[in-house]
Amino acid sequence: IIPLPPNLYSDTNWKGLALRSYFSVGENPTAELDNLNRDIPHHLICHLESERGTIEPLHDYCTTNEEFQWLYFGGFIWVAYIPRASFLDQLNGCSILKASIASDHEACNVHSCGLRLVNQHDQEEFEEALFHNMMLLSDKKGKNKQCAEGNSESSSRCSSYIMKPHLERLVKPSHRKWDFDRFSVYNSCFPSNIDLEWFGHQSNDYSLTISLAQNLNMESNWLGLAVCANFAILEHLTSEIDKLDIPAISHNLSCHFESDKGNSLHHYCTSKEEFMWLHLGGFVWVSYIPRVWFSDQLNECSSLEASVVSDHEAFSVHKCGLRLLYQHDEEEFTQAILQYMTSLCDKKGKNKQTPS
Incomplete structure (x- = not known):
């Protein structure tokens, strides 16, 4: 009133x-x-x-x-x-x-x-x-x-x-890394030995371009985009990692998207535990971005380029992958995440058993 x-x-x-x-x-x-x-x-x-x-x-x-x-x-x-x-x-x-x-x-x-x-x-x-x-x-x-x-x-x-x-509301914090929700941004890091075959389109580099259907935004069963990237330490900079103050720094992974309509940036700050996996052969960043995050950026576009990087120069991307996620892929993607989690638990178990 x-x-x-x-x-x-x-x-x-x-x-x-x-x-x-x-x-x-x-x-x-x-x-x-x-x-x-x-x-x-x-x-x-x-x-x-x-x-x-x-x-x-x-x-x-x-x-x-x-x-x-x-x-x-x-x-x-x-x-x-x-x-x-x-x-x-x-x-x-x-x-x-x-x-x-x-x-x-x-x-x-x-x-x-x-x-x-x-x-x-x-x-x-x-x-x-x-x-x-x-x-x-x-x-x-x-x-x-x-x-x-x-x-x-x-x-x-x-x-x-x-x-x-606000786009930040798309991110639902969860301590359960297997808790996938098609309407929310998903981020997690896993040991580098996981199988990334599910992602289909892959590149032995930090960037990759995939083709898009012209009517992608009109497809009601399109859910979003899944991204993966394999990070490792550059051999000549291995000693630099030991000098880093892990508890005091943040480590950000970024994925830069570019289409005919413009650019957008997706990022994730790793946990300290995930950061330490670099000493164990590196890690794989797995991320999912729901369609609403892109707004109309992909409308009537023929291709999408993704470039994945770290904010620490000692780390490089050895492989990356992209896949459009549809409703019929959801169960398969969820199972892949569960499989990655199993691999992670096995990795942690072996590390605890290793004598100091």
């Missing part, structure tokens, strides 16, 4: 109303959302009411299938703008305005919301803030794509935008 100035209706500086609401689901979004029918449109609805009654018409927005998927990764933010012309004279003489925001899917809840009257002197600031957030967090979605670009006619049109969650 927000108070309204007594002369709002006659104030020529008043341009409209801005609203913001954060939608998400419960602690187990995968279970709740998997029960929903994806073919049914998902609507966000804002019901406005003053002491004179309901404001007509209802303001609503139908999310795209891609936007709906963001509920798996922490939710999304709905930002809407309603111009004063939409209210006609319904706010004339009113002192309060109440907004009730909801989704037509019961699993999708509003966790916070806000309202603000937009005046002439606020309009440029509002549009700049909207544009800035769109560039940082999301691809712009909505009925009026000119508003965030500062179009002079934007103040007379209804607009709706959906903002993506």
